[in-house]
Amino acid sequence: MNISNEALLIKHPVAVMSGLCGDAARLGNVDIRIRDGVIRAIAPNLDARDDERVIDARSCVAYPGWVNTHHHLFQNLLKAVPSGVNADLQEWLAAVPYPRLARFTPDLARVAARLGMAELLLSGATTCADHHYLYHAEGTTETGDLLFDEAASFGLRFVLCRGGALQAAGDHPGFSKVALKPETLDQMLADIERLKARYHDARATSMRRVVVAPTTPTFSLPPDLLPE
Numbered sequence: 001m002n003i004s005n006e007a008l009l010i011k012h013p014v015a016v017m018s019g020l021c022g023d024a025a026r027l028g029n030v031d032i033r034i035r036d037g038v039i040r041a042i043a044p045n046l047d048a049r050d051d052e053r054v055i056d057a058r059s060c061v062a063y064p065g066w067v068n069t070h071h072h073l074f075q076n077l078l079k080a081v082p083s084g085v086n087a088d089l090q091e092w093l094a095a096v097p098y099p100r101l102a103r104f105t106p107d108l109a110r111v112a113a114r115l116g117m118a119e120l121l122l123s124g125a126t127t128c129a130d131h132h133y134l135y136h137a138e139g140t141t142e143t144g145d146l147l148f149d150e151a152a153s154f155g156l157r158f159v160l161c162r163g164g165a166l167q168a169a170g171d172h173p174g175f176s177k178v179a180l181k182p183e184t185l186d187q188m189l190a191d192i193e194r195l196k197a198r199y200h201d202a203r204a205t206s207m208r209r210v211v212v213a214p215t216t217p218t219f220s221l222p223p224d225l226l227p228e
Contacts, residue, residue, distance in 0.1 A: 008035075009053070010062055011054055011055065014057075015027075029044060031046040033052070066123070070131055073113045073117070074104055074112045077108060078097055083095040093174040098175060098180070099178050104143065106142045110149075110150060120156070126157060127156070131161040132163055133164055135164040136180045138180070141194075144160055144195055145199075157206075159209045159211055160209070164220070165214070165215050166182050189228070192212055196210050
């Protein structure tokens with residue numbers, strides 16, 4: 001069942017945190033009614049309706065889901081690589097992720113995403129903006145699509161920040177140590193347009209969006225390409 005379309009009634013939480021400031025942060029002993037993915041009522045002692053699933057939250061605190069504004073889900077499989085320990089960012093890019101980009105098959109990327117999304121949800125994050133830069137000239141664009149698939153299976157609100165690099169290998173601290181070639185501008189723009197057409201939902205209540213996010217200007221692409 002798609003929980004966003006399920007009628008829910010959350011009863012008797014220990015506390016309800018609104019996300020607002022000051023005295024408005026705590027709403028007291030109230031129940032929460034959710035229909036069509038939207039909170040419809042917050043009030044004491046709401047009566048359950050026939051079509052509602054009642055969640056007994058008497059041992060829980062209810063609060064708005066956290067929003068992770070910058071993640072790299074594929075890097076879940078790159079934790080604690082010895083060559084990257086205590087390295088600065090440029091050294092770490094050259095030693096850890098970029099030498100392994102070509103080894104990330106769609107299956108490995110899916111496992112990494114699944115682990116990362118599970119960790120986020122278990123920690124209370126319900127929205128993830130993933131800065132995904134697993135792209136190079138000879139690589140697949142499929143990894144961007146599977147992130148949306150995995151997010152949908154978890155019920156996670158997902159924003160794909162479509163990264164990537166265009167600079168020549170000698171100018172980029174990650175590509176300078178590998179034989180991989182960066183994408184071309186045409187490759188990047190074509191995939192962004194494809195992703196937008198297939199996944200981007202601009203509505204306020206959307207569960208999926210696409211953002212243009214070149215990895216790190218100015219060494220990932222020439223600044224004069226930013227307008228394009």
